Amino acid sequence: MLPLVLLAFTAPTACLHAAAPKKNVIFMIMDGTNSNAVTLSRWYKGSPLHLDGILTGGVRTYSAESAITDSAAAGTAMATGVKTKADYIGMDPEGRPLITVLEAAKLNGYATGIVATSPVQHATPAAFTSHAITREEFSSIGEQQVYQDIDVVLGGGSSWLAPKKKNHPQDDGMLKTDEVTRKDGEDLKKPLRGAGYAYVDTRKELLLEPSAGKLWGAFASEDLSYDLDRSELKPDEPTLREMTRTAISHLSKEKKGFFLMIEGSKVDWAAHQHDPVGMISEILSFDRAVGEALSFAKKDGNTMVVAVTDHGNSGLTIGNTDLDGSYKHQSVSRFIDPLKKARLTVEGAASLLEGKDAKDALDAYGLDSQSCRWSPSKKELKAQMTSSLSQKAGLGFTTHGHTGEDVFLYAFGPGKPSGLHENTDLPGIMADFLGFSLGTYRSWYADGRDSLEKQGYEVTLKTGTANPEMVAKKGKTILRFPENKNYYMSNNDKIPLKSVTVFNGKTFYIHLDSM
Template structure:
């Protein structure tokens, strides 16, 4: 009797198994969840990243994922603003300064966040600025001027995002008071009001759309919420170095990022999250090196949260970038022209480490009579002032002037230089982790297309999402007008026979003969034109 060879036996067994079991069990395999976490460090040049690393005394989370660079210019300038930069990174189109979610012709361009939402992904934004400010607004709204905070806030409410965390509660309420100091350093109150008088906080609560919180404790208790809106300050959140002592009820950027990821990851398809560390830019405009270091390190902690999740998940792309440079900060200034060869790290770092607060945090403690001026200066690391230096501080005409003198003196002591109080036009670092991450030197407009490809949709398929409502409905035989009887809440009105459709500005619905019908996007009234999305 012949003996079968082992290889032949295995072959026969495999063949039998192939005929014994069906190739599928009656359903298609579930595709893996895919997530994108896009993190933007506003207004950050390369030297402040270096300085922050030295300040920390060890490597950054960002260092581990450096993959290339990004070009930042706008369609009209070598130096962009945050609105044009944010819009480029949200829509894939270069545009003009101050435009939010609008292409260069002033037409709304659907953002990658909106497209992700329409494709079934959960979506969210996190910011340390008011969420109505340029960068978060560029992903969630469409206006021709970045300062239209009321319109931006209303569009964000009606976008029905899953998570919104940051500042800006003032633009959700009809009236809001915020204490500031006048030219004499005395406290006064400025009024922030929604021009249309609407109370969007009440809407969020009454419609049960969101769990709404205004505190750090509320954020920590929000696990399991379906949708979450956290508005932790009237305007911007505190600088991270100041937060524990001066604003302990506000969450950190890392805490907000962690919570957003936890909530968004419940979606079986995946999510798109935009996180902005907003206030590197704010400190850079002030030329405050302490504030800049504070916010770079705060942002880096948030990056750590994203990377921790991505490493465990395996299907999450994390991309971090800055939208543009700011201030031209340099390690070294005119005082080091001839001595730079002999400047140890301590020369730059030790003067900064003497500061307990950012310049904004330090001056917020100044008494009206300035009797604690010396203590305020010391809290910013400015001790042992000579007579001339102290007199300059004492004679500052207002708080803003005092802050300018304080940052100039600390910068001199720390041997750092600034070339401007405005933005700069250099290429910026690109950081990436996870599947299909971008690499090399790319345009800022490439980023949303990278995200869209990974999430398996095309931005081009949404290129005609918005139409000029007046032109569109006229071609269909409707009578069309813009009802401006309430100038703060105009409506596009179209009539044909017994049918009347009313499209209110900034809302995600229209009203047909008195009955509201939900839309997949918000109505945009900008530059005299009403843009709508319409499906037969």
């Protein structure tokens, strides 16, 4: 027998080389947030934010057609590296699909995930996972997401997974049922289960779910509740921090690494309503999720965390015209104390309305019965409530829409971006860190009709139904490409594709190298 010491020196050379470390990217987006809102949230919290420690620069947010972007164009820019038009999801300004950094990460062997407090079919998560000519195509967006083979999806939007009637609130608070969420009649939970997903719809199920395998969590028919309202009104819904922790736990088990997009969606929604309490609620919720991501990244050592907002919203100011002559003498408590009296956001408070007694709603929002007169419309009452509270807190607003300012860039970890960037720079920076180039995928999606006709097929488009498809015939071979699916039918055989088939209303786009 050879001496033990000789055995140690005769090990194969390959064993002497360590495997390349896994790399991960966690991209976090705080929708519709301006700098005053972040400052106000820090004062409200009374201590530094997790974001404060990773501030590295700024981001320009304008779209291809406007100085003030919408979330669809902004999300597409940050997902694809190309500026586009308002309402376009994963499409260039001419309406052609662009591969996203999430799709490219998947093609390069990385696990992928999305987390949102909005419906996952909403503009920002949609821009990373689907392609549509308008952000309102929730059915098509949801179907593409199901067939994108994303490893973890957590958020709202369960109503867009099944063909059932949709209840929606009226101004009188009653529910009216007259819409079908999926007019194509498809139950998308079936292909999810067929693809091996665990499907959960409560906080308890999420926290008990083993941290391995594919996971789809849909915790509300549309959006999740505001974080401040959750414990009182929606205790079965998870927090953004809990969804972040679960997503990271699942994805970190993968061999190569992962790409995870997380959106704190509802700062934007609160800003549109001029609700400072709702804005603070969601900024602090997002910041706790950032803390969760940073905790993982600091232990891991090979994770890039990037956090940014996609655009400003509402023009919130700490100070208003009432303080023109006295702003120099206003303490922090002057702005914060009135906000602290609210135990619910305006949306949560308005949900307490019963009959025509607004007292409970006013109390929940930190106002007395003299603050607002009763309005016959819940929408009008909410506007009165937010106006009254903002006046008491010395806050101002310039618009109910988006704003065009540059926003803060936050980043941590190897390869982190710093300085002032275009929003289109971010996906390329993240792709480079993961070891691939988005530029190599610019021609990924091809005009299906043109490509197949060059191969001798006779191509027709069947677009007069709820399930459009492209049909190609050559001899006895018939190929069928249903929109939004990651497969095509060759006669009776189902053939997988590397990407979903995209239909923009005129043209079917496919990836031919899959065939």
